[in-house]
Amino acid sequence: MKELEYPFDAGYILKKKRSIKRALLSDGRPRTEKRIAVLAGSTANEIVDMLELFLLDIGIAPVFYLSEYNRWWQDAVFGEPELDSFAPDVVFIHTSLRNITAFPKIDEDKAAADALLDAEMEKFSAAWDGIKSRYKCPIIQNNFELPFFRIMGNRDAYDYRGRVNFVTRLNAAFAKRAEESDGFYINDINYLSACKGLDKWSDPACWHMYKYAMSIPEIPEFSYNLAAIIKSLFGKNKKALVLDLDNTLWGGVVGDDGVDGIEIGPETHMGQVYAEFQRYLKLVRDSGVMLTVCSKNDVENAMAGLNHPSGILRPDDFVMITANWENKDANVAATAAGLNIGEDALVFVDDNPAERAIVASQLPDVAVPNIGAPEEYIRVLDRSRFFEMTSFSGDDLKRNEMYRQNAARAAQQSKFADYGEYLDSLEMTAVIDDFLPVYLPRITQLTNKSNQFNLTTRRFTEDEMRAVYSDPGYIRLYGSLKDKFGDNGIVSVVIGKIDGDSVDIILWLMSCRVLKREMEYAMLDSLAERAKAAGAKELIGHYYPTRKNGMVKELYRDFGFEQVSCDEEGNTCWRLALDGYTPRTVHIKIERNE
Amino acid sequence: MEEKEVYERLNEVFRDVFDDDELEVNAETTADDIDDWDSLSHITLVSAVEDEFGIRFKMGEVSGMKNVGEMVDIIISRAQ
Numbered sequence: 001m002k003e004l005e006y007p008f009d010a011g012y013i014l015k016k017k018r019s020i021k022r023a024l025l026s027d028g029r030p031r032t033e034k035r036i037a038v039l040a041g042s043t044a045n046e047i048v049d050m051l052e053l054f055l056l057d058i059g060i061a062p063v064f065y066l067s068e069y070n071r072w073w074q075d076a077v078f079g080e081p082e083l084d085s086f087a088p089d090v091v092f093i094h095t096s097l098r099n100i101t102a103f104p105k106i107d108e109d110k111a112a113a114d115a116l117l118d119a120e121m122e123k124f125s126a127a128w129d130g131i132k133s134r135y136k137c138p139i140i141q142n143n144f145e146l147p148f149f150r151i152m153g154n155r156d157a158y159d160y161r162g163r164v165n166f167v168t169r170l171n172a173a174f175a176k177r178a179e180e181s182d183g184f185y186i187n188d189i190n191y192l193s194a195c196k197g198l199d200k201w202s203d204p205a206c207w208h209m210y211k212y213a214m215s216i217p218e219i220p221e222f223s224y225n226l227a228a229i230i231k232s233l234f235g236k237n238k239k240a241l242v243l244d245l246d247n248t249l250w251g252g253v254v255g256d257d258g259v260d261g262i263e264i265g266p267e268t269h270m271g272q273v274y275a276e277f278q279r280y281l282k283l284v285r286d287s288g289v290m291l292t293v294c295s296k297n298d299v300e301n302a303m304a305g306l307n308h309p310s311g312i313l314r315p316d317d318f319v320m321i322t323a324n325w326e327n328k329d330a331n332v333a334a335t336a337a338g339l340n341i342g343e344d345a346l347v348f349v350d351d352n353p354a355e356r357a358i359v360a361s362q363l364p365d366v367a368v369p370n371i372g373a374p375e376e377y378i379r380v381l382d383r384s385r386f387f388e389m390t391s392f393s394g395d396d397l398k399r400n401e402m403y404r405q406n407a408a409r410a411a412q413q414s415k416f417a418d419y420g421e422y423l424d425s426l427e428m429t430a431v432i433d434d435f436l437p438v439y440l441p442r443i444t445q446l447t448n449k450s451n452q453f454n455l456t457t458r459r460f461t462e463d464e465m466r467a468v469y470s471d472p473g474y475i476r477l478y479g480s481l482k483d484k485f486g487d488n489g490i491v492s493v494v495i496g497k498i499d500g501d502s503v504d505i506i507l508w509l510m511s512c513r514v515l516k517r518e519m520e521y522a523m524l525d526s527l528a529e530r531a532k533a534a535g536a537k538e539l540i541g542h543y544y545p546t547r548k549n550g551m552v553k554e555l556y557r558d559f560g561f562e563q564v565s566c567d568e569e570g571n572t573c574w575r576l577a578l579d580g581y582t583p584r585t586v587h588i589k590i591e592r593n594e
Numbered sequence: 595m596e597e598k599e600v601y602e603r604l605n606e607v608f609r610d611v612f613d614d615d616e617l618e619v620n621a622e623t624t625a626d627d628i629d630d631w632d633s634l635s636h637i638t639l640v641s642a643v644e645d646e647f648g649i650r651f652k653m654g655e656v657s658g659m660k661n662v663g664e665m666v667d668i669i670i671s672r673a674q
Contacts, residue, residue: 011645014638018613045634205653216641 002360004057005369006384010220017049024056030547031061032459034234037088037135038064039072039127041099042213050223051230058231059344069211076127079134089461090230091131092140095124096189096213097147097167097202104161106151113160121173128177128184136463138183140229143171145193145214148202182441182462185233185390187226189214195383196221228385234459235448238367238386239341240290241281242332244350245297245305245323249281249313250274251374254305255297265310273374278312280378285317288399289387290339292320294331294348299323319403328355329362336366339403340512342451342548347386349377391445391462398489405485406513423518423587426483430519432526433593435469435476442490443478446509451548453520454509455541455555473498475530479523481514481588488514492523496531496539503531504540508555521584524559528581540564541574595673600647600666607646611639621663647673 003013003020013020034055038044048064055062065086067075072093075083101120104113124141131139147156147163156162171190178186193201196218203215214222231237246253251263251270263271264278285291291313295302302323306315315321320338322331328350336343344365350356351371360368371380409426416422435443440462447460460468468474479492491511496503505527510520531539541556543549553572557563561574601619609617612630625631631639643665644650649672659665 011642015607015610015642015645017638019610022613046638205656209653209656210637212637216637217645 001057004054005367006224007370007372007380008220008224010217013050013053013220014046014216017053020053021056024053029059031056031059032234033061033063034230035063035065035086035089036230037067037083037086037091038094039067039075039091039131040094041070041072042094042096042207043069043211044094046212046216046219047094047223047226050220051227054224054227055230058227058236060230060234060236073123073127077130079130084134088135088137090138090140090233091135092187092226093127093131093142094213095142095144097144098207098213100144100167100170103163103166106161108161110160113166117166117169117173120170121177124174125177132183132463136461136467138185138233138461138463140185140187140226141174141178142187142189143174145189145201146198148198148204182466185229187229189222189225192222192225193218225385228388229390231385232388232390233448233461235445237345237388237449238289238347239345240292240319240335240339240347241284242292242294242335242346242348242366243281244352244355245293245295245302247351247374248349248371248377249278250305250308250311255301259301259304259308262305262308264308267310270374271310275310275312277374277377280382282312282317284381284387285313285400287387287389290319290400290403291317292335292339293318293322294328294335294350295323296325296328297323316404317400319400327358329359332359332363332366340452340515347381347384349381391441398487402486402488402513408485409483419516420587426485426517426587428481428483428517428588429591430479430481430522430588431591431593432477432479432522435478436593437469439478439490440465440469443493446490446493446511447507450509450511451546452512453515453552454546454549455505455543455552456507457544457546457549458507460507468495475503475527475534477523477526477530479510479519479526481517481519492519494523494527496527498531498534498536499540501535501537502540503527503534503536503538505542508541518585518587520555520559522588522590525583525585526590528576528578528583532578532581537578539576539578541576543572543574545570595670597666597670600669603646604643604662604666604669607639607642611635611642619662621661621666623662624660643669649673 001024038048044066048066052062065083065088101123102116104116128139144167146167150156150164152159152162156164159165174186178184201214201218206212206215243249251274252261254262264274265271281291293302302321303315306313320335322335332346332348333343336346343363347367348359349371356368359366367386369380369384371377416425444460444462444465447458468476475496475498477494478490480490481488491514493507493509494505495507496505541561543553543556556574561576564573564575566572605619608619609615612628640651640656647669649669651668655668
């Protein structure tokens with residue numbers, strides 16, 4: 001919803017929250033239910049209301065549990081029957097400076113300050129450990145905003161007795177915990193409050209009257225930042241930027257002004273701004289986000305602009321460059337199709353409000369931020385949190401490279417008369433085997449972001465995946481695929497639950513970048529082999545339709561399963577007898593891990 | 595600012611916050627007159643009024659307001 005896109009009018013959202021919620025609930029979009037427990041050390045009602053709007057807007061239907069006022073620690077450490085039966089998918093601990101038990105005193109020594117820091121960490125660790133052992137779900141924890149007064153003035157920052165110093169050390173200890181543990185995420189209110197300014201953030205009146213730890217007008221942005229973490233945890237991040245060129249990546253119009261006439265680089269103020277934006281986009285790309293171009297230009301002019309000697313981005317940095325005179329909405333739709341990703345995974349970046357309007361109206365799933373003036377581009381894109389990284393795997397870094405390899409494969413394909421001959425020419429080798437601990441983050445990530453080739457669309461948190469990993473009642477398979485153009489990494493995951501004579505396939509997914517490569521048959525062969533070894537006589541498969549997984553509706557039929565049932569929602573169940581199963585894979589060499 | 599204008603703008607704020615297009619407030623309106631006006635929505639309301647008129651109420655003013663009329667008096671005095 002336009003009103004909820006960054007940069008938004010916080011006052012408007014606060015004021016109109018009831019009617020906004022009504023509009024969201026009646027828009028008919030499908031949403032995934034998520035159960036969110038908020039354990040709060042200060043009033044959190046408005047925070048929950050705002051969070052609900054932002055989550056509804058990104059396709060999550062939240063159900064909330066809100067702890068009794070200031071019972072957050074007791075709930076976390078000792079448990080609470082209502083919270084137990086609520087069974088949260090994620091726990092958010094909303095604490096702030098107001099929840100720090102004690103600060104160093106001016107007449108105490110360093111050892112006393114250290115002891116206070118340890119005590120504070122023990123208090124919080126007890127809460128985190130309690131939640132982790134009881135609910136095995138991700139925890140989101142605020143760090144701390146800086147104090148709004150400084151007894152020692154500037155010395156507060158570097159003297160152990162200073163509150164600013166103490167809070168900074170505490171934040172470092174929280175960060176260390178997040179760095180070292182899985183399923184634990186920091187909601188960085190230290191950064192957020194700095195963005196807004198502490199004088200705006202810390203409103204003593206709000207605390208003393210209502211026990212809100214921050215001022216009311218800052219709550220929407222707080223909740224937006226929090227929603228970004230939840231969005232990322234549940235696999236709803238964006239994947240690619242679709243960038244205009246003229247007056248977006250450089251100043252001026254390359255077709256009119258010529259490559260020497262555009263502004264990029266140190267010579268002019270505006271050129272510097274565009275260079276900094278290109279440098280920012282390069283960093284975004286390096287973190288695994290795909291860059292594409294969608295420009296109304298002749299190809300020669302577009303390439304000339306991208307090869308400008310003072311430019312930072314080069315044609316090779318983009319996985320796709322579209323320069324023509326078609327309507328932008330058509331080009332953006334073609335970009336999604338060409339990359340095999342959903343339109344809801346795209347962010348369209350264009351300085352021209354008219355182009356933004358046509359894309360927004362024709363492709364409602366594409367994010368179309370109002371990026372403002374050139375000097376605001378970075379802030380708007382960055383604070384929109386399209387690419388919040390709660391998990392990070394080596395594959396993220398390689399994504400751009402993989403998509404480029406795919407383009408090379410497609411080019412080669414046209415040389416072969418027969419598709420099988422083409423597959424052989426790829427010299428494919430798959431490694432298919434039980435999970436390894438080192439792969440659990442990537443496997444979990446795949447369960448959360450695979451939407452199209454995904455039979456059950458079952459999402460897992462890392463903790464849940466670890467539980468599956470250590471349970472002998474499952475047959476688990478990951479598959480990675482490499483060929484002569486490069487390594488695709490882990491592209492497929494299958495989990496079967498052993499149930500007497502049958503193996504019930506609760507998860508079957510594959511990355512669309514290896515579609516039509518026979519990889520699904522390789523996975524089936526390995527599953528059949530292991531199911532037989534476990535004494536099973538049949539495989540049971542399920543297909544649960546979603547808005548996006550239509551491509552695998554008939555997968556089990558194609559595999560030779562017989563359909564057992566079909567309900568009103570189109571959920572189907574399938575069976576394959578394992579007796580006499582013969583392997584199907586012809587073009588891929590299959591190995592196990594070392 | 596004219597009192598009439600303040601009431602018109604304030605009325606809109608009340609309608610937005612309580613999501614009720616029929617709502618009409620006057621000087622005597624209190625929390626007892628509006629079903630959803632509880633302590634939590636009061637916070638939203640105060641913040642929305644501050645946003646609408648570009649002012650900040652002092653803490654003593656917020657806890658001291660008896661009815662909408664007193665709120666309007668404060669808004670007018672602040673605007674001068």
